[in-house]
Amino acid sequence: MHIIDIIAKKRDGMVLTKNEIDFLIQNYTKGFIPDYQMSAFLMATYFQKMNDQEATYLALAMRDSGDSIDLSAIPGIKVDKHSTGGVGDKVTLILGPLLASLGVKFAKMSGRGLGHTGGTIDKLESIPGYKVELKVEDFINQVNTIGIAIVGQSGDVAPADKKLYALRDVTATVDVIPLIASSIMSKKLASGADAIVLDVKVGHGAFMKTEEEAIKLAELMVSIGRLAGKKMTAILTGMDEPLGHKIGNGLEVYEAILTLQGKGPKDLVDVTIEIGAHLLLDSKIESDFEKAKIRLHEALKNGKAYAKFLELVKAQGGDLDSLKNPENLLSKKLVEVKATSEGYIMDINALDIGKAAMRLGAGRETKEDDILLDVGLDLHQKIGSYVKKGDVLATLYVQDKGVEEAKVLVHDAITIGSIKKTLTLIKKTIK
């Protein structure tokens, strides 16, 4: 088997075998295939795509390039969720305790990642004392005891994917659906879960700009997961504006707490409940989708979900007192952005809002960047709201950096006009 033949085969639109894909990934990971051959292969794949079976082989080969998590010591069905990334997405922080409060096993290893804000793990670190590093043994024990653990990635998960992603990033081959799908799924398949819900974001604030692309990506990921033996669901949700109101690490923990206490914003609650209902069914705890949603709503209202959150924080060493007044997680230096005209909020450019949070220090541009946990912004308005000139559109929680830039970004991200728009949040379910 020779790499040039594999490149030529893909270039000519032929279907690669499992052996060929394994050869490619194994030898690339070991450094036997140089980047310049892999990048030619990636560009050929940009044009010729991959079928579901090839993308599955690729995901499995990348999973097998590194460590997988063995959750077999946790009895029953383990669940996981993944979001393709949006601004203000703090669903995991709510969904985990909520599901665990109803008996679902939620064993989550999460990355830090790059982006407008930190990852789930960074957000949890804004709670003083919260330990994101547990030994695998303690991680499993905790799930067996209280039903939930959320920790940082341990081990070297899918190193082939890391190497490949870095190469795609500099060779204009990021935007290839089978490569995106295999990249995401290689890590999900290493997570040890039996049932996975994928939240595929679509809209101008998401990686997938059109519903058509998002459906393709979702269908392919569901297919990969199924071919790998997982129970899979994907939902398409809108990212036409940020999810919820608060963006930033401590700010998102704050909004998660409000939501777990039954006081969450509608869009955030709806997405969380939708994902949760699929996973309640997959866990065989409930068999009717509508009933599952009712039970989830109840758990938010009756304090059960929040109690489980406190259990989680306590088990991982977090300071419960700090949560009594979550405002304390945030910077005390506030800056307001006000409306300069009157009318309906017609658009909130989520990417620019995310960029503003990043400029304030909430996110990392490179792996080495430090992030600030107490900065970010609170959007007081959603699309469809009516505002008068001078109304506060957003409060920025700032330290010293990026304030002026963020103010302009946030102001200009919000379009005020004469039409009252309504959005569809849950656009499609692929099961």
Added chain:
Amino acid sequence: MHIIDIIAKKRDGMVLTKNEIDFLIQNYTKGFIPDYQMSAFLMATYFQKMNDQEATYLALAMRDSGDSIDLSAIPGIKVDKHSTGGVGDKVTLILGPLLASLGVKFAKMSGRGLGHTGGTIDKLESIPGYKVELKVEDFINQVNTIGIAIVGQSGDVAPADKKLYALRDVTATVDVIPLIASSIMSKKLASGADAIVLDVKVGHGAFMKTEEEAIKLAELMVSIGRLAGKKMTAILTGMDEPLGHKIGNGLEVYEAILTLQGKGPKDLVDVTIEIGAHLLLDSKIESDFEKAKIRLHEALKNGKAYAKFLELVKAQGGDLDSLKNPENLLSKKLVEVKATSEGYIMDINALDIGKAAMRLGAGRETKEDDILLDVGLDLHQKIGSYVKKGDVLATLYVQDKGVEEAKVLVHDAITIGSIKKTLTLIKKTIK
């Protein structure tokens, strides 16, 4: 300007500017753009192609990456020819002296190259004493004195092309017409000639297998040359069987001598005269194409062309005595390949004949290989000839290596059957 944007632009089918192509080639040559980005660009170009203007910019940028030959000290119109490569192609050896005998300035720098046999320079080295290295000053003086010089490449011609070609070779991006055309033309444009004839070979023994592809390549090269200010002609000639009878370095010099003495095989004479006639017109020495052909035929018949060849060999230090009996240039160890059936020669697979010559030691597989100047083969039959069982099909001139393999290759390369085929040699002229 950023390389990722240039890759993405080509990937998306857009047309690159001169600045972008210059940026790409200059920075790649200097090593500022890594191979893995260039190979993604090359694969994008495989799919999206380049238009004539882009291919011209690419050829010029590659030419400008290294040395060009300045022939301005030679008065009048300087001519050059290039063949895309075929088995048994010794046209340059004949064409140069033939044209020079009629007053054309033939200042040729030629490479050694890889292939079934050596390049023109290797072939000339089979003449004892022939010096292929001349100082540029002496090279120019010699052309001014006797009208012709054929020497090895001096200086570093189109280093960007060398680097790019090596990368294409290992990334399945060789077979891209704009890249092939720019590669050839970058070197031709560095050669200092005013008028160039391209001999584009087509057929199963050539790089271009179909006439359609060959026309595309030829038209693009002509267009590049014109846009760069050269007088251009391309002819498409068949490579359905080797050109002439003899293949190998000394053997091809031998056949060139026979041809220069008016005793050449028809196909070889026809191609040489065709190219020569275009260049006689381009040199303003003759204005009528048919008359030009007659004058060329005459120069072969009346000894003028051969006299010029002897002048060339003498000027470059070659031993004229050795040419009195050119059999002396060849190995004395002969092996015959005989027909095992009766009928018409229906096919002579030129690639396999070339491979046989290579196995005997006539060509290089890698740059470091030594070549044997006195080995090769003499095909006694051409397509359309009738043979009986036991007739000699070919004589191999051998040393110790590859004899058995070459015998089988030559025998199996020749198909004998019941149909008398005729070939069209000059298939098209693009002017």
